[in-house]
Amino acid sequence: MSKLSTHKEPDKDTNLIQLEKDRIIERQLRFQNLLINISTKYINSDLSDIDTLTRTSLQQIGEFVESDRSYIFSYDFVNNTTSNTYEWCSKGIEPEIDNLQNVPLDFIPQWINAHRDGKAFYVEDVSLLPEDGEHGLRAVLEPQGIKSLITIPKIKNGELIGFIGFDSVKKINKYDDNEKEILFVIANMLVNVGQRKENEERLKAQEKKKEELLKSLSIQNEALNEYAHVVSHDLKAPLINIHTLVGWFRDDHKEALGEEQMVPLDHVLFNVEKMNFLIKGILDYSTSDRLETQDALFDINKLVKEVLKTILIPDNIKINIQENLPILYGNEWRFKQVFQNLIQNAITYNDKDKGLVEVGGTDKGEWFEFYVKDNGKGIKSNYFERIFKVFTKLEVTSSASGIGLSIVKKIITYYKGSIWLESEEGIGSTFYFTLPKS
Numbered sequence: 001m002s003k004l005s006t007h008k009e010p011d012k013d014t015n016l017i018q019l020e021k022d023r024i025i026e027r028q029l030r031f032q033n034l035l036i037n038i039s040t041k042y043i044n045s046d047l048s049d050i051d052t053l054t055r056t057s058l059q060q061i062g063e064f065v066e067s068d069r070s071y072i073f074s075y076d077f078v079n080n081t082t083s084n085t086y087e088w089c090s091k092g093i094e095p096e097i098d099n100l101q102n103v104p105l106d107f108i109p110q111w112i113n114a115h116r117d118g119k120a121f122y123v124e125d126v127s128l129l130p131e132d133g134e135h136g137l138r139a140v141l142e143p144q145g146i147k148s149l150i151t152i153p154k155i156k157n158g159e160l161i162g163f164i165g166f167d168s169v170k171k172i173n174k175y176d177d178n179e180k181e182i183l184f185v186i187a188n189m190l191v192n193v194g195q196r197k198e199n200e201e202r203l204k205a206q207e208k209k210k211e212e213l214l215k216s217l218s219i220q221n222e223a224l225n226e227y228a229h230v231v232s233h234d235l236k237a238p239l240i241n242i243h244t245l246v247g248w249f250r251d252d253h254k255e256a257l258g259e260e261q262m263v264p265l266d267h268v269l270f271n272v273e274k275m276n277f278l279i280k281g282i283l284d285y286s287t288s289d290r291l292e293t294q295d296a297l298f299d300i301n302k303l304v305k306e307v308l309k310t311i312l313i314p315d316n317i318k319i320n321i322q323e324n325l326p327i328l329y330g331n332e333w334r335f336k337q338v339f340q341n342l343i344q345n346a347i348t349y350n351d352k353d354k355g356l357v358e359v360g361g362t363d364k365g366e367w368f369e370f371y372v373k374d375n376g377k378g379i380k381s382n383y384f385e386r387i388f389k390v391f392t393k394l395e396v397t398s399s400a401s402g403i404g405l406s407i408v409k410k411i412i413t414y415y416k417g418s419i420w421l422e423s424e425e426g427i428g429s430t431f432y433f434t435l436p437k438s
Contacts, residue, residue, distance in 0.1 A: 030064070050197050051086075056189070058088040058164075061186060066173060067166035068093045070191070072154075073100075074162040080105050082162070093169055095142055107135050115153035115160055120180050121386075122150045125172055147174040150180070152187040156195065164190060208376050242271045298332045300325035300370075304359055307340045314355070317347055322360035326368055328435065333409045341404035342372040350376035367417070367436045377426040388419070408433075 037060075041062045054072070063071030072086040084100040106111055113120030123129065126146050129138035140421065144167065151165035164187045166173075175183070250257075250265045257265075304321050313319065328335065339359070346357045352375055361370040379387065388409040412433050423429035 024205070038118075043143050050193065053193075054086050055088055057186075057190075058086060061183075062088050062090070062166060063181075064157050065166055065173075065175070065179070066168070068169040069096070070165065071097070071165040071167075072164050072222055073151075075105075075160060076102075077105075080086060082108075085162075091333040094145075099209065104257070107140050108137060110137055111151055111163075115151070115163055118153060119156065120150055120164075120183070122175060122180070123263060124174060126149055129372055147170045147171060152180075152183045152189050154191050161191070163187070182277070193413050238373070239272055243269060246272070281399065292296070295330050297327055297329050298326055298335070300335075300361070303336060304339050304343075307336055307343065310340065311345065311347065316353055317350060317355040317357060320358045322358075325359075325361050325370075326363065327366070330415060330435075334414075338408050338411050339372070341408050345404055346372055346374035346376060346429070350374055352376065367434045369432060369434050371430050371432045373428065373430040375428040378427050379421070380425060381423075384421060387421075 047371040053057040058070040058072070062068075068090045070088045071084055073082050074085050075082050079100040079102070081104055083102055084097045087095055087097040089095050117170055123137075123141070126141045129135075129141070132138060140185060146167045148171075149165060150173075151163045153160055154164060155160040164183070166183075189231060236356065246268050247263055250262065250269075254262065299410040301321065301323065305323070308319060343357060343359065347355070350357070356375045358373040359371070360373075388405050408431075409419055412435070415435055417433055417435040419431065421429055421431045
């Protein structure tokens with residue numbers, strides 16, 4: 001006699017339960033994939049048409065959760081209202097966006113409280129809501145034909161700013177905890193997208209403002225440079241006339257006038273020359289960074305020797321130039337200005353019987369470092385920064401314009417270099433400056 005089988009076939013209820021579990025898992029996986037697809041679209045988009053992107057997302061999510069209307073509201077806690085900003089409706093469902101502007105928050109205290117606590121507000125069956133008057137929640141929802149709804153708060157930097165919601169009109173809709181969590185992720189994604197859009201618009205506005213400012217500064221600088229040219233040109237003509245007339249008068253009457261009467265005339269000539277240097281300095285400063293000639297390679301040793309030919313060197317001053325100074329790429333005229341001003345400055349402020357000025361440079365890898373060293377009077381440390389400012393002079397008795405070192409700094413800065421000095425009173429000064437090789 002054979003043994004009876006003890007195997008029991010699974011009953012129908014067990015199969016149904018398993019099928020429901022599989023359906024829920026499959027739905028959640030598809031929901032997650034939808035979220036990934038939407039977020040990828042936002043990440044890769046330039047957000048130039050964020051309205052279309054948002055409406056498309058509302059439709060995709062709304063259709064997936066089988067709602068009939070999906071929407072986004074913004075909160076206005078100053079005026080205590082809320083307004084519909086985006087809406088999608090399925091076929092045959094009337095839109096409500098125009099009817100839901102500036103809705104008083106007093107009509108929906110329940111879901112305001114839930115959102116302030118960072119929770120979803122979910123009504124599975126609107127018909128089960130209590131009858132709470134003509135302005136109550138049920139009275140607000142039923143005229144829209146809503147059977148179920150869920151709203152998820154939108155929180156930005158810890159502040160409640162609105163919500164995303166889903167209405168079910170054709171049937172009652174249920175949401176489990178996992179689906180609610182995914183809807184929270186979508187709400188956060190929409191907040192992040194909005195912030196990204198705001199940041200992009202802020203950056204564009206700043207960039208536009210920067211461009212307008214640079215354009216305005218360029219126009220102003222051009223106007224100032226033109227003004228400097230015109231004023232300098234107009235000033236030089238009468239100065240030349242004054243210098244010439246005073247010089248003629250002095251030469252013609254030097255025998256009749258005594259030494260005492262010649263002193264005021266000498267003062268006039270001195271101040272005219274001083275004014276002429278000042279005007280030349282203004283012209284040099286205004287043109288030092290806007291030359292139209294092209295950059296080229298040039299020999300520093302040759303350039304310094306040419307500069308020395310233009311400078312009056314006293315007999316007591318010796319100039320030593322390091323051999324094999326490097327070849328530079330740039331505007332030769334600008335660098336003549338640099339070495340001329342630094343060497344002239346070293347000569348002018350040298351009080352030694354045997355003055356010495358040294359010019360040299362070293363290779364620092366990615367840049368060259370040059371120096372102009374003297375054994376002159378030296379400079380007080382509190383002047384180290386000030387001397388590079390326009391019209392700053394160490395001695396008021398000098399005819400120098402006070403612009404030379406500011407021109408040097410302007411040119412060095414133009415070529416993305418830096419300049420500084422080391423000095424000790426009574427011992428001398430060394431001006432260093434660097435220039436990148438490329």
